[in-house]
Structures are given as C-alpha cells and as structure tokens.
Amino acid sequence: MNEGKKTGAFWAAAAVMLAVGLFVAWPASTENESPYSPGKPLFEKFKDPLTAANLKIITFDEEQGQLGTFEVRRDSESGQWTIPSRKGYPADAVEQMRDAANALVGLNILDVQTENQGDHAALGVVEPKLEDLQVGDTGVGRLVTFKDESQQTLASLIIGNPVKNEDGKIYVRKPGQDPVYVVKMDDTVLSTKFQDWIEDDLLQMSSIDIKEAVVKDYSASISGRSVALERSYTAKFAMDGADWALNELLEYNSENAMAEPKVVEMPADKELNKDKLNEMKNALDDLKIVDVVRKPEGMSANLRADKDLISDNEAVQSLYTRGFFPVGSGAEGEFEVLSANGELNVTVDQGVEYVLRFGDVQGLSEEGDSDEEGDAGGVNRYLLVTARVNEDQFPAPNLQPVPQTIDELSAMLGVGKEEAEAPADTEAEMKEEATEETTEEPAKPESTEAAEEEMKETEPAESDDASAETTEEAEPATEEVEVTEEVEVTGEGEASGEGQGAITQDEDESTDEPSGEAEVQDDESKETPAEEADDEAAADEEMALQPAGEDATEAPAEEDDELTFDELTEEEKQERLEAEQEKILKANTRLLDERKDRLNAAKRRVADLNARFADWYYIIPEATYRQLRINRDELFVEPGANDAAPAGPPGGMPPGMQLPAGFGN
Template identity: 80%
Template sequence: MNEGKKTGAFWAAAAVMLAVGLFVAWPASTETEGENTAGKPLFEKFKDPLTASNLKIVTFDEEQGQLGTFEVRRDAESGEWTIPSRKGYPADAVEQMRDAANALVGLTILDIQTENQGDHEALGVVEPKLEDLEVGDTGVGRLVTFKDESQQTLASLIVGNPVKNEEGKIYVRKPGQDPVYVVKMDDSVLSTKFQDWIEEDLLQMSSIDIKEAVIKDYSASISGRNVALERNYTAKFTMEGTDWMLDELLEYNPDNAMAEPKLVEKPADKDLNSDKLNDMKNALDDLKIVDVVRKPDGMSANLRADKELVSDNEAVQSLYTRGFFPVGSGADGEFEVLSANGELNVTVDEGVEYVLRFGDVEGLSDESDEEGEESIGGVNRYLLVTARVNEEQFPAPDLQPVPQTIEELEAMLGVGEETETEEAEAPAEEMKETSEEVTEESTDAEPAETEEALPEEAEPEMKEGEEADAETSTEESSEGDSEGENTEEPATESVEEIEVSDEGEATGEGQGAELQDEDESDAPADDAAAADDSSDASAEESTEASAATEEEMALEPAGDDATEETAEPAEEESDELTFADLTEEEKQERLEAEQEKILKANTRLLDERKDRLNAAKRRVADLNARFADWYYIIPEATYRQLRINRDELFVDPGANEAAAPGAPPAGLPPGMQLPGGFGN
C-alpha cells in the first residue's frame, strides 16, 4: 500500500471514531422516563380477567428462609377450579379469581419511584428467588403471575410495600426490571389464605334443618399392636320445633367397653343443657376448615378401610398419626375406622346423615377467629366427614289393603251390617208408634185418663202434655161462653208450653195458636159461632201439640247428638242397600274400580317415598364426592363446641349457660368427677 492510501485509511478511521465519540458524548434528553410512562397501563395486553385460568403467588418466609407457593388453576376439560398447592382440593374460585385478575387488568402507572436496584429492598420489591435468598433476608415481595389456558403469561408483578401516607398506593415492579412504579390497587384480593379460595360452608347444612343428633362419646388409642377403646356414653337427641328432646341415653361399663350399655333416664331434678346443644348446632351450621390433607388412596368414601389399605403400612401410618384407627368390623372382612375422640352423627330433614369423626391435634395454629383470638390451646384438630342415608327417615308408607273378592269389598264397605242397623232402629220406631197411639187416646180422654195412659217413669217429663190436655178440657167446658177471658187464658198457656220444644214442627204449631188467640181477642163477646170455631181450633191445636210433645219425649233420651248419629247410619244404609241391590256383574265392576283406585293411591305413596329416598341418595353421593379424599383440619375452638362431655348434658333448672369446659358444673353430686379422655 502506498503512502496516499495509508493516509486516506487513517483519516477514514479518525472520522468514524469522531462520530462515535460525538454520539456518546451527546447530552441526554431532559425529558424523564416517568413523564413518558405515567398514566400508561402496566399490562396493555391483559384486558379481560376471564382469560386468566391460572394464578400463582410466591412468597418468602424470612424466619424459615423458605418460599411458599399458592396456586389456583382451572381444568381445561372440566372447567373446575382446584388448588394444586393443596393436592388439587376443589376451589370456589370463580368470583375470587375474577376479582384477583381485575386487580391487574388496566393497572395504571402513577409514578416511577426509582430505577436504582439498590432501593428494591427498602421498597419491599425484592424478587422471591430461592437461589438469591437466605434466612433473614428482608424486603422480599409477593410474585403474582396470571396465565391463560395455554400457559402463556398474561401478567406478572412483584407487589411490595404500601406507600406511606398514601392510602391505596403501593410499590410494584416487573420481574427482571429495575424501575419501581407507584400504582393504586387493592392487593387484599391477591390472598394466599386457603379459606379465601374454598367453599366456606363445609357441610352445606342449615341448623334449622337438623332433625336429630347422636353423640358417641368414646376414645380410641394404640396400645401395643391393638386399639384400646374406652366408651363413655351414647345419647340420641331429636328436635321438636326449636326444642331439644332426649330420646335415649346409654352408659357403658368403664371396665368393659364391649359390654351391653345401660339405659339411663334423665334426672328428674335436671334440665337438658339446651345451651350446649345449641352451641353444637350453630357450630355445625358454620363449620369452617383451616386446611386439608389428602387421605390414602385406598380409603373409600364411607370411611371403611379395605384389606388393601390395612396391608399398606404407609397408609395405616397416615391414619394412625392423625388419630384414626382401622379395626375389624366383623362384616364381610371390612375394617371400620374408629377415631381418637369419638363421633357425632347429625341427620337433616331430607334424610341425609352426616358422620363426623374427631382425630388428634394437628400442630400449632396461626389462624385466628373473627374476634382475632387464637385457637384454644394453639392447636387444630383432624376431622373425617362422610354422609349416608338415614333409612329411619323413610319408613314404609301405610298402604290400604286391596280387596280381592266381592266379599272382601262388602266387608270393606260395611255391607252386611244393615240388618244390625235395622234391628237397632226398630225399638225407636216402636216407641214412636206407641207415643202416637197414646196421644190419640189422650185427645178424647179426660185429664185424669191421660195421666193413667202414660208410663210412670215419663210422668215428670209429660208435664207439657198434661197441661195441653187440661187446656183442651177447659175449652170444651167453656163452649158457648160469650166472655173472651175463658177462651183467651187456656190459649195463652198452650202457646207457652209449645214454645218450650226445640222441634220446628212444634214451634210452627205454637205460632199458629198464638195468631188464633189474637183473632179470638178481637172477636165480639156475643158472637157464639166464632167462639165455637175458636174453641174447636184450639182443641185441635192442643191435641196436635200434645202428640208432637210425646213424639219428642220418645226420642229425647238420646238427645240432639243421637238424632244426628241416627241420621248417619240411615244414609249409610242407603248406600249399602244400593250396593246390595247390584247384580253380580255390577258388583264385579265395582270391585275392579275400587281395586284400581286403591292401587293408584298406594302407588302414589310408594313413589313419593322412592323419590325422597333417591333425592337423599343423590345428595349423599354429591357430598361424599367432596369428602372422600380428605382429612379436614378444624380449629380447636370449633371442636370443643361439637363435643359434649357426659357431665355437660344436664344443668340445674333455669340455668342459662353451660359450665365452662374442664370446670365442674354447678349441682354435681359430691364425689362425682369429670370423665376424661376428651379435649386432650
């Protein structure tokens, strides 16, 4: 290369170097990045919260130096939400997931707090990476990540500390980037608390639906290679309206748990402890869990252990460590699972029975109740739950027998009793005829003769008839008398006597007689013909009244009610006679019609029972699908509400509150001690 070429290359290289130097040295724009990004969304592509099908939240435990992962996921095929971090426990996450996703959808940057990585710890936005952390590290934030069904990331954000004196504002940053942003968001919906993502009502029952409860107070424990069982009592309670009733109380021999129990009556000087029972009922209605552990795969939904399970040492150990012990039940080689602290069986009105078995304690509790108080004793309790159909709630219906022959139909209808009915009515007819004959004789006879014609025992009741006869005699003797006084006075007495009767006919007669008296009072005193007619009419009316009175007396001993009862058999007699008059062919048709009618009624009763039973079975299947795979963990405070010791069953009359757990209740007989084995 000649000198000219060398010089040209040198200047060309110098020019390039000068250009690079000028570019590097050129002053930066005075416009900050915050001015360019403020007001912009953090995740422009994340616009629909319903596209989120997976949420994962990673946290860091400073004391333990460990990461905690909480995840909620929707199955692409079934659409069901589960919690993979809890072995796939079902999640009630539709609304919760929507609210959590909405916290990041449209999240707008308010300001850039810093771009210096050294400020991350102070602002609480250090990324939770286990390889970068150790015990005691501080300032670690929550890493929140949403993904869609294809597992593509929709949004990922490290949530840090709240901004001081700025309510609702919080520091956040994107993983792998240095800028820390200030945003306004509600991070409470980004919860890692298990209870926030599940169905809170474990049993899904209402306390007002409870019909009965059975407390099985026993304790089981391992003694060598055997299970030691101590049984205290079994009590059955039923609800009548809003009141508890004790149906049965059995006590067991403390020296022989397998001996037959003794039936015990409620003390006469004690009341049932309704306060304690109501606490139990309310705890069932509001039963909440704090955690779950998956049960061994070989364990079925009805809490019976099969042979494969009891031969699996790992599965048996899983049960033992939680206070549940498979023992031979003697039925088809099955093994029943007993629990360390007894059972509680509760039946609701739809015929579903819940079986709750209480195991041992589980670790220290960091859960607080609604008042912010820690669980009693700082522990939780293992619980096994199952459901089954209570067959006693579906008794066989009372079916009506179906007649198979005409004779059976006649017996069912009461045909053949007509003869007895006629014989029973014959004496009444004879009495009526006798009374009419006596009345006819008394019309022509003197008052004295009338008295002799009546039975002696009827004399006190025949006063009305006697006065009517005397009235007739008086009117006859005064025939032709022109004075109105002799005619008016007997007529007035006749009216008074007739009105005493309750019979419509007699009352009508009395009204006619009264009108006749008024006519006689208005007639001239010297009109003999009118007087004769009036006297004859009065005599006839008195005679009829006497006959009506005696008829009434003949029927009076049975009373008005008897009269009504007499009318009913007469009506039945008419029906029976109608059936008796049917031809054999017509009777056969009637038999077939009755058979069809009764069969339809019986079928309806059977179908109603079957429908109720099937509904209960479906409900049990749905519940056991949720209960089958899990040990539940409940707060100790809830466990103490569900368990009732023997000495807590009864209280002094008028007592308003049950005795505190572990303290002797008022009124215990001298020397009686509290039974042990519960609430360990």
C-alpha cells in the same frame, strides 16, 4: 492548496460538526417516550379478567428462610377450579379469581419511585427467589402471576410495601426490571389464605333441618400392636319442634368397654343442657375448615378400609398420625375406621346422616403442605366426614289391603264388624223413624184413618227392602216397580221403594182411588191431586240431591247409601270389587312411589356429598371441636341454668382393653 481554499474547507467542516452537535443535543420526540411513564398502564394486553385461568402467588418466610406457594387453576376440560398447592382440593374461585385478576387489569402507573436496584429492599420489592435468599433476609415482596389457558403469562408483578401516608398506594415492580412504580390497588383480593378460596360451608346443611343427633363419646388409641378403646356414653337426641329431647342415654362399663351398655334415665332434678346442644347445632351450621390433607388412595367414601389399605404401611401410618385407627369390623373382612376422640352423627330432614369423626390435634404435616396462615397460629384438629342414608327416616308406608273376593270387600267396607253392622242398625233406625213419622203425621190432617190405612199398605215394602228384585217378587203391583224406577231417576241408586219417592209415585199413579196420604196432602196444600203429585215429585228430586238433615223424609237417602252394596247384583258387586281394587292399588302405588322418590333423592344427595368428602382429612379450629363435643357431665344442668362453661377435649387417652374384631359403630 492556497490559504483561501484551506480556510473554506475548515469552515465547512465546522458547520457539519455544529449540525451534528445540535442534532444530538436536540430533545427527544414524545413519540419515543418510555412506555412505563406515569399515566401508562402496566399491562396493556391484560384487559379481560376472565382470560385468567391460573394464579400463582409466591411468598417468603423470613424466619424459616422458605418460600410459600399458593396456586389456583382452572381445568381446561372440566372447567373445575382447584388448588394445586393443596393437592387439587376444589376451589370456589369463580368470583374470587375475577376480583383478583381485576386488581391488575387496567392498573396505571402513578409515579416512578426509583430505578436504582439498591432501593428494592427498602421498598419491599425484592423478588422471592430461593437461590438469592437466606434466613433473615428482609424486604422480599409477593410475586403474583396470572396465566391463560395455554399457560402464557398475562401479568406478573412483585407487590411491595404500602406508601406511607398514602392510602391505597403501593410500591410494585416487574420481575427482572429495576424501576419501582407507585400504583393504587386493593391487594387484599390477592389472598393466600386457604379459607378465602374454598366453599366455606363444608357440610352444606342448615341447623333448622336437623332432626336427630347421636353423640358417641369414646376414645381410641394405639396400645402396642392393637387399638385400645374407652367408651363413656352414647346419647340420642331428637328435635321436638324447635326444642331438644333426649330419646336414649347409654352408659358403658369403664372396666369393660365391650360390655352391654346400661340405659340411664334423665335425673328427675335436672334438665337437658339445651344451651350446649344449641351451641353444637350452630357449630354444625357454620362449620369451617382451615386446611385439608389428602387421604390415602385406598380409603373409600364411607371410610371403610379395605385389605389393600391395611397392608399399605404408609397409608396406615398416615391414619394413625392423625388419630384414626382401622379395626376389623367382622363384615366380609372389612375394617372400620375409629377415631381418637369419638363421633357425632347428625340426621337432617332429607334423610341424610352426617358422620363426623374427631381425630388428634394437628401436628406438622409429612407432606409439608400445611397452611402456614392456618388458624392464626392456634391449635387445630383433624376431622373425617362422611354421609350415609338414614333408613329409619324412610319407614314403609301404611298400605291398604287389597280385597280379593266380594266377601273381603264387604268386610272391608264394613271396617270389620262395626261398619258391617251399621247398615242393619241404620235400617232399624230408619224403620223406627218411619213408624214415628207415620204415627205423627196423621195428627195434622182430619182423615187419620185413611192415613193409617195408607201406612199399612206401605209397610210390606218397607220391611222387605233387601233388594229391588225381592220387592218386585213380593209386590207384583206395577206401582211398586215404578216406585223403584222413580227413586233411581232421582239419583238414589238402587233403592228399596221406601220413603217419599214411594208415596209420591203412589199418589201419582192412583188418581182414581184416593188414599189417606192424598187426603193429607190435599188438606195441607189445598191443591188438586195431580198438582200435588208434580210438586212432591220435584221436591223429592231436590231433597235427594241434598245432604240429609233432621227432616224425616231424608232418612231413606241415608239408608239407601248404607245399603247400596247389599242391594247390588252379583255382577255389580264384582264390578265394584274390581273398581275398589284399582283404586286401592293406585293409592298404594302412590305411597310407594313417594317413598322411593324421597329415598332416591337422599341417595343422590349422599353420593354428591361423599364425592366431596372422600379424599380429604379436614382440619378445624380447636374452638370449633369444643363446640361440637359434649362431655358426660355437660348433658344435664340445674333447672333454669344458664349456658354451661365451654368444655375442653377429653384428657389423655390411657390404654384400655384391646378392641376385638367385630366392633362396629
């Protein structure tokens, strides 16, 4: 190859190398920009918080060198939220889970702090892996992971330290990656505190619904192979309106816990410690728990232990270590569970009775599932809760007796002798009033003698008013029969023919033979006898429909009402008996149904509550326990005294006498 060709080849190679160099050195296109650059979302596919069905948060205890796990999960079939890290305790997590998931949905990167792994500890984003950690390690973050129904990971993030002087900004890192990002988020919703994820109203009762409270102050403990019992007192309180009242106070013999208690009256120079009782009431309304432990499988909702449980040493030991002791109740071989520090029974107006049993102070749990955040390191106490129906709140209704015979109905309508004598008394009174009226009325007209003669004619009808049939037999005159019919038309029922109706009809029919009454009416109204008869018939009809007043003409209406049953025929009385029987039976059935409905509602409520209470030991703060317990010396105070000083739990529990079989509540 000549020199010219060599030179040309050299320059061609140089041009190619230059082109390659320029291509390599040219800036990358924005299309290849890192997905984790500022302004980009950390989890592009996690857009709907409702798809999150599982949340797990792992933390590291530097002092103990242990990991802590808190988990909330939704069951795919029932839709129920539970806390697997608390043996499946029910969670109130619908809103809490939504808020927690929203903390990561749409979370944008503000800045990339570093990509150096060596900076992780200083920024608090070391991943909590037990195999990589030991006691005293620092800079370990919180690992938060959300999964969907199929347990596919939606988002996972290690949350580290807050950025100094930057409110709301936190260092975060994805597990398995080195870059540390700066984001702005509210991590308080990612709580591992048990109380934040459960129903905070354990009893679901209101203090204004409390009707009764029974304080059972006793202590129980293990003495050798038996249960030792010391009983102080039992006090029964009731809500009297908005105030407390002491119904009964029983004190027990300190030397013999099984001896009959002594009834004690409230001291005359003292008053009930209502401040302490109100403190107890408010604590019930706001009763909160700090943790739970699952009970042995053999224990039923009403806290009666069966033989299988008693023979299960592990289950019995679980009860003993928490201050609960199964003892023979003497009822079909069952065992009642007593508590180390007594009981409190509270009844609400729905007829539901809550039974709270107070155990020992919480120690280290065998299961290793105690809440390390607990009550801020304070002392806690075990509590067993159950519900039952208070039968005393559903007394049998006061049913009205159903008459079976006419005589029984007659006696019932008379309300014994009092109302049975009422018709006779009324009849005598009405006759007396009628006599007075007859005596006074002739004073107004001039023809007094004619009026007296008219009254003489009507007296037999008045005296013989037991029934319409008797009247017809005694007085065959057509006028008297028509009188009875006229009274019935005006709505007076079966009448005797007395009163204004008789006078009116007599005047109306006897136009050719003037009577004394006709003369009286003529003198008063100055109308013709026919006009008077029409007017008085209309007036009689109107007065029969009005309540009886002071006017003497209304007295027969009252008398007829009282005597109605006596005037009935046997057939009519039988019809009346059947009608009364039906009416009373309906009223009695309504009362029985109302009681049954209330009782069934209470039973359903008790079943729902025990479904929640059945499987758990609850753990409450010691301060709450002190509010719920009342010592004997706290029952009464000086008149006008202020709040009594808070009382602590009873001092030690020295062994008492052995609890025999048959001891109950």
